[in-house]
Amino acid sequence: MGEDEVAEPWIAVEPIARVATGGGSGLSVGQSPDPPTFRESQFDIILRRQRTRPPDGGGLKHTLRSSSRFLNLSSDFEFAGWGSFSNLKLTSEDHSIGEDRLQRIRRAKLLGQLTGTGLPGNAVLGSVFYALPAVVAVCGVYSPISLFMATLTPFLWRPIMNELASALPISGAPYSYILNVSRKSLALLGAALLLLDFASTSVVSASTASSYLAGEVVLPFPTFVGAGMVLIVFALVSLTGLKESARIAFVVLTFHVATMTALGVASSVHWAQTGNAQLKRNWIDGQAPSPTAVARQLFNGFCLGMLGLTGIECTPSYIGRMKSGSFPLVLRNLHLPAILLNTLMITFVLATVPLETILGGANVLSLLAEASAGPWLRKWIVVDAAVVLCGGVLTGILSACELFQQLSNDRIVPQLFLKVLPLSGSPYISVLTFTVLNLMLYASAGASLSIVSKMFSLVWLTVMGLFPLALLLLRFNRGRIPRAKNTPLSVIVLALALTPVVFAGNIAIDPSTAGYFAAYLIGVLLVFVATQNQVTLLRGVYWVYDQYPVLHRWAVSETWGKALVRIMAKLKRQPVCILVKTDEVNHLLHMLLYVRENEETSCVKIVHFIDEENGIPSELEANAKILDEAFPEITVDLIVVLGTFSPANVVALAHCLKIPPSLMFMSCPGPSFPHPVAEFGTRIISL
Structure with a gap:
């Protein structure tokens, strides 16, 4: 021929x-x-x-007839196989599982504004115990002004967070937001920052609780040992299967608010009785030598004053369990008390406690309590600090376990993190991994609460900066998605611009904290990138092995090479699903390119739902074959499912295909879309 x-x-x-x-x-x-x-x-x-094509379905595509980049692997390794076309009718078991999951999602929305406030409220309002000493150390008598200005900044973030929550009412923000509006690599950065945020929350809470106890009683061990014991004890508690309860959290928050109210009333009465003598003396002793120094101290206090708001970034993590309309009220309930608590408490401290005592690193709130009402209130404050801060440790552990579960479902970390203890149901791998990370973080910082707190402020600021970034990406990449409010663009830009300014201010206060921040962020990010790109790394390892022919002559080495190939093939065969409505080839190509760039898989299933009235789009089968032809390394299967596109049917399909909903991708819904996005559990990957 x-x-x-x-x-x-x-x-x-x-x-x-x-x-x-x-x-x-x-x-x-x-x-x-x-x-x-x-x-x-x-x-x-x-x-x-x-x-x-051969009748039996074999054969290679023409573009793969050239030799492979590997010396000892044929082109068959690169070829994923021909795709197929099939019709699928979901079984009654699939439908039953889909309906059950949908009902569980709807029943889980039990948190109103009060119970929803209790979950992150202990972290936000409990931060007063470690925020005040950090701010006073750099700002002195100007601390009330700096804290007041710092606690006003959430007025910029609240509308941003409200709009994001109305568009994507799913847990795991800001990681989940970025995952749905941008590339997975950027979402990995958000996940790494979130994990560091949870770790910093636990470490700072444990260290502060140990410091408060050491300031009141003589501990038989150093303070850093006490902090480590708190971390280990609450890791063991979480292994028993204890789950965070909104009602218990609200009870703890109520106790803390009552304690702070009692302290505020006692301090006000004492101030009224003693007058302004101590406040004037502190003001004179703490005066800065020049207007420039005053401005510098105010700016430093403003930067570290953000510690008084830590915990507010955790609020969207629980939005999947909140009733409709509760989220804006929860943010309000957290923000307004934080303004009053931080500003008033530091003012009471300066009006009651000598400045040299405050700067000496003592438990300033317990000193304020004893000076205002006596030893009984001081003991009450210490108990409150221990309860609230230890609750913060447990909150960090549980939040990290939730993040690990999401990362495991998205195939970013191994499925090992989904394993639980038989009796308690606790994800022990996640708990142990997070506890080790906490101890490493604390030990590498020299067991210094000051360093960890300052690094915590950097982590928190970066996490908060992801919210305006996510909203900008949502408007640009997913502009069709319906949402309740539109935040002015100027507010988004201002919040985004404020983040690096305050970030730089914190670094200027103590440059060493930038090193700790960068080291841990890069370390965690490298781990996530490695686990996300397992096949790519294994291919690199095999390529190096393949460059030395002598290795293939050894039986042990050859067995190892074959095992490596089997592992790569197994990882590549993990399927993902693309849910499509249209047969436009440019739209299908865009979604398939997203999968190729963000997921390590060679098996993609394009799924189209049809009902009895509508048939299959005329060009869908042909265009699926074009894509199957265009991507030799991906098998493109087309599945037509009889039924309507609804949350219950999508979950039923996930059960039938053995693909988690988090690995089922869809295009952005429009304003007329009849179903809530959160009920699908899928990922939005195109406009």
């Missing part, structure tokens, strides 16, 4: 000529100047060399 004959399968076979039917000026067969339409071509052009 000659060269010309080989190329013949590429040419359309007997295209159907067009015949005009109107106007009396018809064109005879073969005389039409226009090319045939898609429908008229009867797939002859689209199918091309697919007609030459």
